[in-house]
Amino acid sequence: MASETEILTGADIVVRCLEEEGVDFVFGYPGGTVLHIYDALFKRQHEPNIPHRLQHILVRHEQAATHAADGYARSTGKPGVVLVTSGPGVTNTVTGIATAYMDSIPMVIITGQVVSSLIGNDAFQEVDTVGITRPCVKHNFLVNDVKSLAITLKKAFYLATSGRPGPVLVDIPKDITAHKTAFEYPKKIDLRSYKPVTNGHPGQIRRAADLLLSAKRPMIYTGGGVILGDGSDELVELTRLLGFPITQTLMGLGSYPATDKQFIGMLGMHGTYEANMAMHECDVLLAVGARFDDRVTGDVNKFCPDAKIIHIDIDPSSISKNVKVDIPIVGGVKNVLRDMIKSLKETGKKPDDAALQQWWNQIHNWQEKNCLCYDRHCDLIKPQFVIEKLYEITKGDAYITSDVGQHQMFAAQFYKFDKPRRWINSGGLGTMGFGMPAAMGVKLAFPNETVACITGDASIQMCIQELSTCKQYDLPIKIISLNNRYMGMVRQWQEMFYDKRYSHSYVEALPDFVKLAESYGHVGMRIDKPEEVEGALREALAMKDRLVFMDIVTDQTENVFPMIAAGCGQHEMVLSPLSPPSLRKETIEEDE
Amino acid sequence: MRHIISVLVENEAGALSRIAGLFSARGYNIESLTVAPTEDPSLSRMTIVTYGTEEVVEQITKQLNKLVDIVKLQDLTEGAHIERELLLIKINVSSPSATADVKRLTDIFRGKVIDVSEGCYTIELTGTGDKIDAFIKAVNPKTIVETVRSGASGIARGGRALHPFNIST
Ligand SMILES: Cc1ncc(C[n+]2csc(CCOP(=O)(O)OP(=O)(O)O)c2C)c(N)n1
Ligand SMILES: [Mg+2]
Numbered sequence: 043m044a045s046e047t048e049i050l051t052g053a054d055i056v057v058r059c060l061e062e063e064g065v066d067f068v069f070g071y072p073g074g075t076v077l078h079i080y081d082a083l084f085k086r087q088h089e090p091n092i093p094h095r096l097q098h099i100l101v102r103h104e105q106a107a108t109h110a111a112d113g114y115a116r117s118t119g120k121p122g123v124v125l126v127t128s129g130p131g132v133t134n135t136v137t138g139i140a141t142a143y144m145d146s147i148p149m150v151i152i153t154g155q156v157v158s159s160l161i162g163n164d165a166f167q168e169v170d171t172v173g174i175t176r177p178c179v180k181h182n183f184l185v186n187d188v189k190s191l192a193i194t195l196k197k198a199f200y201l202a203t204s205g206r207p208g209p210v211l212v213d214i215p216k217d218i219t220a221h222k223t224a225f226e227y228p229k230k231i232d233l234r235s236y237k238p239v240t241n242g243h244p245g246q247i248r249r250a251a252d253l254l255l256s257a258k259r260p261m262i263y264t265g266g267g268v269i270l271g272d273g274s275d276e277l278v279e280l281t282r283l284l285g286f287p288i289t290q291t292l293m294g295l296g297s298y299p300a301t302d303k304q305f306i307g308m309l310g311m312h313g314t315y316e317a318n319m320a321m322h323e324c325d326v327l328l329a330v331g332a333r334f335d336d337r338v339t340g341d342v343n344k345f346c347p348d349a350k351i352i353h354i355d356i357d358p359s360s361i362s363k364n365v366k367v368d369i370p371i372v373g374g375v376k377n378v379l380r381d382m383i384k385s386l387k388e389t390g391k392k393p394d395d396a397a398l399q400q401w402w403n404q405i406h407n408w409q410e411k412n413c414l415c416y417d418r419h420c421d422l423i424k425p426q427f428v429i430e431k432l433y434e435i436t437k438g439d440a441y442i443t444s445d446v447g448q449h450q451m452f453a454a455q456f457y458k459f460d461k462p463r464r465w466i467n468s469g470g471l472g473t474m475g476f477g478m479p480a481a482m483g484v485k486l487a488f489p490n491e492t493v494a495c496i497t498g499d500a501s502i503q504m505c506i507q508e509l510s511t512c513k514q515y516d517l518p519i520k521i522i523s524l525n526n527r528y529m530g531m532v533r534q535w536q537e538m539f540y541d542k543r544y545s546h547s548y549v550e551a552l553p554d555f556v557k558l559a560e561s562y563g564h565v566g567m568r569i570d571k572p573e574e575v576e577g578a579l580r581e582a583l584a585m586k587d588r589l590v591f592m593d594i595v596t597d598q599t600e601n602v603f604p605m606i607a608a609g610c611g612q613h614e615m616v617l618s619p620l621s622p623p624s625l626r627k628e629t630i631e632e633d634e
Numbered sequence: 635m636r637h638i639i640s641v642l643v644e645n646e647a648g649a650l651s652r653i654a655g656l657f658s659a660r661g662y663n664i665e666s667l668t669v670a671p672t673e674d675p676s677l678s679r680m681t682i683v684t685y686g687t688e689e690v691v692e693q694i695t696k697q698l699n700k701l702v703d704i705v706k707l708q709d710l711t712e713g714a715h716i717e718r719e720l721l722l723i724k725i726n727v728s729s730p731s732a733t734a735d736v737k738r739l740t741d742i743f744r745g746k747v748i749d750v751s752e753g754c755y756t757i758e759l760t761g762t763g764d765k766i767d768a769f770i771k772a773v774n775p776k777t778i779v780e781t782v783r784s785g786a787s788g789i790a791r792g793g794r795a796l797h798p799f800n801i802s803t
Contacts, residue, residue, distance in 0.1 A: 172648055177659050181702040184647065201702060234798060235644055235705040359696035362689070 047226060052188045052219035053078035056152060057086050059195040061094045062227040065123050067114060067486055068098045069107035073127025074167060075154025078219035099486065099515060102507040104131050106479035108138020109505070112147050113480030116466045117441060118487045119272065121148040121202045128154045129167030132174065137473060139209050140178035144470025145293060146270055148207035150198045151179075157217040158186065171213045180208030188221035193228055200231045205238030206357040207270055238356065242373030242381060250328070250352045250369045251385040257326035258397035259348075259404075260286045263309065263338075266293030266469065267331015267355060268375050273297070274462045276379035277330065283383060284393055287405055289317035291332055293469040296459035301438070306405060307414075310338040311606050312451045315413035315615060316405055318606065321346055322613040323404070329353045331375045334364040335470070344611025354378045413604050414455055415620050422597035423572050425449060425524045429456035431576050432494065432522065435583060440492040441484045443467065445477035445501030448530035451602045453496040475504030481519040482512060492583060494520040500529045500549050509562035512589050520582055521591045523555065526598045534601045538616075559591035570595035636665070637691050638710040638717060638788045640796050641680040641698060645671065649703040653680065656701065662686065662694050666719075666785030677705065677798060681787050683763075705798050714791040720784040721745075721759040721766045726777040728753055736773070743769045754779060762786075 050058065056079050060068060072080045083098055101107045104126045111122025122142075126135055132153050142149045156165040172182045181201050183194050191214070198210040254260065262284075268277050274297040281288050281304055288298050289309040298305055307314030309321055321327070327349040332338070339345040342364055351367040353360075354375060361370040371378055416426045429452050432440075438458050443466040444450040450467055459465045466484060468476040481495040502523050512519060526533075532547040556566030565588045569578045575594070582590040603618035643649045650669055657664045665683040672679045684694060691709070698707055710717070727733040736755055740747060745759035759769055763786055770781060790796070 173651070176648070176652060176655055182648075186647075233702070236702050357700065359693065359700050363693060366689070 047224040049222050050225040051078065051222050052191050052214065053082035055191050055225050056219065057082045058225060059192055059227055060096055060123060063199050064094060065096050068096055068123045068125050069101055069110045070098055070125030071101055071104050071107060071131060073131050073154065075128040075156060075216045076125060078216065079125065101511050103505065104134035105138050105475065106505050106508045108135045108142065109476050109479035110483035111149055112138060112142045113443060113466055113483030114487050115147050115149055117463050117484040119463065121150055121199060122483065124149065124151040126153055128156055128171065129169050132169055132171045136174060136178065139175055141468050141471045141473040141476060142209045143178045145266060145468065146207050147209065148202040149209040150202050151209060151211040153211060153213045155213045155215040158215040161215065175211050179211050182211040182213065184213045185218055188218050188223045191218065192225060196228050196231050197233065201236065239372050240374045240377055242354065242371040242378035246369055246371045247378065247381050247385050250371060251382060251389060253326055253350055253352060253369060254284060254328060255389065255391050255393055258394060259323055259325045259401045261320050261324035262286050262288040262328045263321065263332055264294045264297060264330040265291040265332025268294055268297040269462045271331060271356065271375035273331065273375035273379050276376055276383065280379050280383050283386060285398060287320055289321065291338055292454055294332065295454060295465045297462045299460040300458035301460055308454055312455065312602050312604065315411050315604050315617065316408035318612040318615055319408045320405055322611065324349050327351045331355060333360045339364060340606045340610050340612045411621055413617060413621060415618060417620065420597060423570065423575060423594060425452045425596045425600055426456050427572065428522065428524060428575055428594055429453055431579055433457045435579050436492055440494050441466065441488060443477045443480040443484060443495045445497040446472045446474045447498045447501060448534065448602050449496050449498045449524040474501040477501060478521060479505050479508050482508060482517050485517045485519050494522055496522050498530060499523060499525040499527060499552055509559065509564060513563045518587050518589050523593050524596050525593050526596045527552065528598055555591055555593035564589040564591055566591045566593065568593045636683065636685045638786060639682045639684065639695065640708045640710055640788060641682065641704055642706045642796055642798055643678050643680060644703045644705060645676050645678045646703055652701050652703060656697055660697065662690065668785040668787055683786050706796055708796045710788045710790055713794060715788050716791060717762050717786050717788045718760050719763050719766055719786045721769065721781065722756060723781045724754060724756045724779040725773060726753060726779055727755050732777065739772055
């Protein structure tokens, strides 16, 4: 602890602030403008008996630093921290910052800037960092005096982690990291311009409770906000209390146990038939920590035509943005759900049992369509089968990160997440290249857990250089690459909407992934027969201390079903050719 | 509908571009935007004139409120309010009759001639945007040398005020 006030340089202050915040890992990459900070890290590393020691993780590309910090944040709930240099260091992080921003992930990004006197002069490695990142951060700062450095970092952590979380960037000119001042880290911070609401309006909560009790065909639809707001326990309690069916968005998976009978699958573009149909037919919708994203709603004009909607969200601007709601409740998900449970119990009333029974019968009917069916007798490896096996072998208990594409959707559909913070993917921005670095962040946070990255042959190449980081820090993650030699998701759209003109979606000149993994010092495996899948997965997962790259050669023609095409409503899904023909919608409209 | 939104914002570098950026990124309309310091040096006040459906304007106010630099916001259009804009206009007055016309018009609109040089009058006029539009329309367009408008400023009528104190701690 800082006893008497110490006089420190800005660089030392940065390190001390991170220690005070209890930061375990800083993901970064050095360069000219952060050299003082890297020097401070070096010196601090060699000091004995410091109260809290942080570890710097040297990535191989700044984008990976942000994704790794992001994976750490998503899996732990704590903010991820990034340290990069000015100019190209900053621009390389933008994809990762935007990824975190779209999914409201708490992150603090510290960037070096050219010396104050040169700002605006097109100096070497100068970019307008706060300008470039402004649209994809919750807030950002340019520090112009060493005296305000500590308080600015305090503000950054506070903003990143409170209210609706998000990335916050602090840009520090190099001269400021050399200037000295008395170091004092504020214990608390109060911003007059920033007061996130925590509790919901009691009257609104009572009205919502009454509406829920009056429902004949209720639905609960929840998103990433339940995970971010640690509201999983309350969500489970409320859902069980009501006995209602529940569906979740891609970002919400795990906050309600997927193996529970009230869970009817993910909704949206590649959601289950039953979830989307139930959304379409419901009369009361309880939306919690979800934002009515276009991938969820389909055509908003056809969205939940009969439903009265209750929406709980911490961000008022998420409410009635895309879909007008009847009972808005602004507040933290955890608190509002807790109060709602209380309110429901106080009424002494129960939901309409007979109506609910009928509603469940209807849902069970929809479930019989078996919308996630796939060909189990194929000679080629089906991607779905790989995920099913992975689920079985890991007993649903692994941390799963993913990239973007068909493999991501198969992972979401076939890995049943029973716990929050286990499913880690870029939902909002859909960033290819996210999976492996995110898995590094998770593995650092949970060294004793199984961490697998489900990826594709195209996505994995976007941050493949991080195999080197994994070697340096001994991060034995399992990379499960569903190799279909295509940008499968792009190929699927081209097949369905562009008359099979496969423009630039074939992934040519793939490397030999086994040799590639080996050259980085890891284990590589190539699997191309269905009967080898289970054994290989078991073997790979048993290698607890090795990174294993599994190059799994899958059926190139497989598509993700069900699918809601652009312009269609939730009930207008295209189903797998294996589903009963009466259910398939033959006319699909062209996308944008 | 046209809305006048008053905003108290932390007097920080970049606050203006955050607001301007929000409008362009989300495709909101902006008719005018004015910024100036207030009696409290830590705060600036902005007046934003925008238009859109009720849903869009609701989103605009919510999105503005979400910006960390914004201390307080008020949609003046929700209650009785006063709106003023300043016009400075330079007009050619080549003949005595033209001079008389311009002076008469300026009187009718309760403007002031604030600068006179050879063949040229500069007039100052305040009022609502409508009044300023009307004045400009009444001037012979061939004689207008230059116009500059401040954009609207607004304040609520009566006791309603936009003040940071009731929220600062
Ligand atoms: C950085 C980035 N560029 C482009 C895209 C568009 N995109 C979405 S899915 C996809 C194909 C992904 O291919 P692959 O990783 O092999 O996964 P698959 O769909 O084959 O499972 C592309 C190019 C994206 N999401 N992210
Ligand atoms: Mg592929």
